[in-house]
Amino acid sequence: MAENFAQHSSISAADLDRLTREAQAEATPSTARIIWNEFKADRPALISLFVVVGFILFVMVGALFINTPKMMETNIVDYFNRPLTAGFPLGADAGGRSILLQLIVGSRNSIGIALGLTIISSTFGICWGLISGYFSGYVDWGMQRVYDFMMMLPMTMMIIVLVTIIPHYNAVTLTLIFSIFYWEGTSRLIRSRTLAESGKDYAAASLTSGTNRWKIIFRDIMPNISSLIIVDTTLSFAENIGVETGLSYLGFGLPSQTPSLGTMIANANDPNNITQYWWTWLPAALEIIILCLAISYIGQVLRRAADASQRQGTTD
Amino acid sequence: MWKTILRRLLIMIPEVIILSILVFLLAKAMPGDPFTGSINPKADPEQIHHLMKLNGLYDPWYQQYWHWVVHLFHGNLGDSYQYQEPVSRLIAGRAGNTLWLSLFTMILTYAMALPMGVFAGRHEGQLPDTVIRVYTYVTYCIPFFVILVIGIWVFGYILGWFPTTGSISPNANGWAQTIGSHLTHILLPGLLGALFGTVNIVQYLRSEVIDAKHSDYVRTAQSKGVPSKDIYRHHIFRNSLLPIAAFAGYSITGLLNGSIFTETVFSYPGMGLLFVNSIIYRDYTVITALVLIYGILNLLGTLLSDIILSLVDPRIRID
Numbered sequence: 001m002a003e004n005f006a007q008h009s010s011i012s013a014a015d016l017d018r019l020t021r022e023a024q025a026e027a028t029p030s031t032a033r034i035i036w037n038e039f040k041a042d043r044p045a046l047i048s049l050f051v052v053v054g055f056i057l058f059v060m061v062g063a064l065f066i067n068t069p070k071m072m073e074t075n076i077v078d079y080f081n082r083p084l085t086a087g088f089p090l091g092a093d094a095g096g097r098s099i100l101l102q103l104i105v106g107s108r109n110s111i112g113i114a115l116g117l118t119i120i121s122s123t124f125g126i127c128w129g130l131i132s133g134y135f136s137g138y139v140d141w142g143m144q145r146v147y148d149f150m151m152m153l154p155m156t157m158m159i160i161v162l163v164t165i166i167p168h169y170n171a172v173t174l175t176l177i178f179s180i181f182y183w184e185g186t187s188r189l190i191r192s193r194t195l196a197e198s199g200k201d202y203a204a205a206s207l208t209s210g211t212n213r214w215k216i217i218f219r220d221i222m223p224n225i226s227s228l229i230i231v232d233t234t235l236s237f238a239e240n241i242g243v244e245t246g247l248s249y250l251g252f253g254l255p256s257q258t259p260s261l262g263t264m265i266a267n268a269n270d271p272n273n274i275t276q277y278w279w280t281w282l283p284a285a286l287e288i289i290i291l292c293l294a295i296s297y298i299g300q301v302l303r304r305a306a307d308a309s310q311r312q313g314t315t316d
Numbered sequence: 317m318w319k320t321i322l323r324r325l326l327i328m329i330p331e332v333i334i335l336s337i338l339v340f341l342l343a344k345a346m347p348g349d350p351f352t353g354s355i356n357p358k359a360d361p362e363q364i365h366h367l368m369k370l371n372g373l374y375d376p377w378y379q380q381y382w383h384w385v386v387h388l389f390h391g392n393l394g395d396s397y398q399y400q401e402p403v404s405r406l407i408a409g410r411a412g413n414t415l416w417l418s419l420f421t422m423i424l425t426y427a428m429a430l431p432m433g434v435f436a437g438r439h440e441g442q443l444p445d446t447v448i449r450v451y452t453y454v455t456y457c458i459p460f461f462v463i464l465v466i467g468i469w470v471f472g473y474i475l476g477w478f479p480t481t482g483s484i485s486p487n488a489n490g491w492a493q494t495i496g497s498h499l500t501h502i503l504l505p506g507l508l509g510a511l512f513g514t515v516n517i518v519q520y521l522r523s524e525v526i527d528a529k530h531s532d533y534v535r536t537a538q539s540k541g542v543p544s545k546d547i548y549r550h551h552i553f554r555n556s557l558l559p560i561a562a563f564a565g566y567s568i569t570g571l572l573n574g575s576i577f578t579e580t581v582f583s584y585p586g587m588g589l590l591f592v593n594s595i596i597y598r599d600y601t602v603i604t605a606l607v608l609i610y611g612i613l614n615l616l617g618t619l620l621s622d623i624i625l626s627l628v629d630p631r632i633r634i635d
Contacts, residue, residue, distance in 0.1 A: 145327070145331075148327070148331065148618075149331055149334060149335075151569075151614070151618065152331060152335065152611055152614045152615045152618065153335070153611060153614070154572065154573060154607060154610035154611055154614060155573060156573050156576050156577075157576070157591060157606065157607050157610055158607070160591075160592075160595055161342055161346075161595075161603065161607065162342075164346065164595055164598075165342065165345045165346055165347070167347070235457075238457050239457070241459065242458075242459025242460070242461070242462075245459060245461075245462075246459055246460075246461045246577065249461055249465075249577075250576070250577070250580060250592060251596075252595070265461075265462065265465055268465045268469065271473075271480070274465075274468070274469050274473055275469070275473045275474065278469070281465070282469075285462050285465060285466055288458075288459060288462050289458050289462060292457045292458055292459065293454065293457060293458070295457075296453070296456070296457035297453075300453065
């Protein structure tokens with residue numbers, strides 16, 4: 001296109017490049033830049049971001065150096081070692097297993113499942129919402145009935161029942177089972193925004209000029225609601241941490257030999273543990289609280305970045 | 317109006333049928349059979365085979381499903397293997413506890429959320445609004461079961477203000493003591509549930525109030541000289557009441573899902589705890605019945621909300 005342009009005007013190709021760059025610099029900053037400015041303007045948000053990313057990297061890498069089967073071996077000598085004793089910075093549980101090591105491996109497992117669940121359920125929910133919102137009429141009607149039906153199912157119960165039916169399950173099957181039930185919120189949100197977007201002129205213009213409908217959905221409408229998608233995905237990640245840990249807490253998530261933040265909190269189910277041996281479960285509970293608060297704080301900042309009227313960061 | 321309700325009711329019918337088929341098939345897929353537990357383990361496998369045949373367990377699934385539905389309409393949900401009594405009687409005994417706890421939680425939620433929502437909207441952008449926003453943000457993102465565990469630890473065990481198990485103290489005599497004991501047992505779970513369940517109502521009411529503040533009818537009232545306290549109480553709040561009431565239906569769904577966690581943490585003998593115990597003991601008849609009941613209650617909750625909303629907002633109605 002640049003060559004074409006140069007043939008018909010007096011501006012050289014190099015000048016055109018320079019002009020384009022200048023124009024781009026003056027135009028609206030990119031989404032990434034807006035988000036980064038927003039974080040720079042909000043110190044607690046920047047701290048949350050570093051804490052969350054740093055922590056996730058730490059447990060992911062740290063868990064690689066921990067021999068889980070060896071860690072889960074019972075060692076009766078260290079029965080309920082208090083925190084800050086030799087070799088046990090956070091104490092030990094009824095089996096003499098280090099709480100700190102379990103916390104690292106457990107965080108890796110819980111965060112991993114939450115990440116997987118977020119990726120699968122958000123992708124599905126986004127596609128569902130986009131398609132349902134764009135193709136109104138019978139398609140939308142049918143998809144909405146499926147949505148209604150899924151909303152009617154008692155989620156926690158259905159997940160527990162499915163977990164009991166499946167004979168051998170692991171983290172992957174567990175993530176898939178959760179994903180069946182956690183896409184509705186996203187799909188609802190995306191659908192309503194898609195409905196609004198598909199009525200706009202650019203979508204109609206694109207259709208009139210002969211663009212394929214699927215291309216309109218994924219190349220025109222989706223980029224236009226990308227900020228909503230980013231915010232929603234971040235917030236569902238914070239929520240999804242509670243899904244696996246909650247089920248594991250009840251005893252229907254990861255098996256007790258695979259540590260998870262939920263199975264660690266389940267130590268509190270024993271009335272002796274909950275008061276006398278508080279260090280067996282309290283660290284995991286506090287970690288979940290801090291993690292969820294930090295992640296959804298990041299989500300709030302992203303939401304502000306998505307809405308020009310709420311931004312605090314300067315875009316220069 | 318009636319058309320909308322009728323339509324919603326008609327859509328419900330296939331939903332309930334599909335739910336019942338799903339629940340039935342899930343129950344079939346569960347490992348084990350209903351007799352292994354209830355008869356002598358040394359029984360002749362031939363005899364079990366005969367019993368299964370007699371009870372139609374070798375029939376095709378749709379015939380079995382039909383028998384099950386017929387029994388269902390006669391109020392026969394089967395017998396519980398763990399408790400050796402009819403499931404219907406077992407659940408009826410537990411349903412009351414869950415009902416009272418949910419009702420209590422809901423009343424407390426509204427009692428807290430309504431003033432907070434109006435207050436936050438009225439003082440938009442000021443300190444009270446910020447405080448309430450931080451509160452809703454914190455309560456929204458922390459998983460509920462973590463709060464329950466920490467709550468029972470602090471208030472139940474360390475401070476000892478509340479009982480930590482059961483629904484009634486065994487030595488409560490007379491009706492006054494019985495009611496009092498019941499109340500103390502549901503107070504902590506109810507308070508925690510309410511404190512952490514206000515987000516939706518507060519945020520909705522806040523934005524409603526902010527919208528209303530800039531509306532014509534409020535400006536008219538202001539220019540007539542109506543005191544601002546009365547504007548908020550009689551004009552704005554009353555206008556927002558119906559949509560807020562619609563949240564009641566949706567919160568039934570949330571409370572039911574939460575009841576599994578609440579009742580487990582507090583060892584409160586309701587339907588949620590019954591479900592968890594039945595899963596542990598593989599008590600399939602009870603599990604099937606409970607999933608079905610929870611599904612239908614969810615459906616009724618959503619129906620209630622939809623009807624209230626369509627009363628309020630004519631755009632939702634389909635004529």
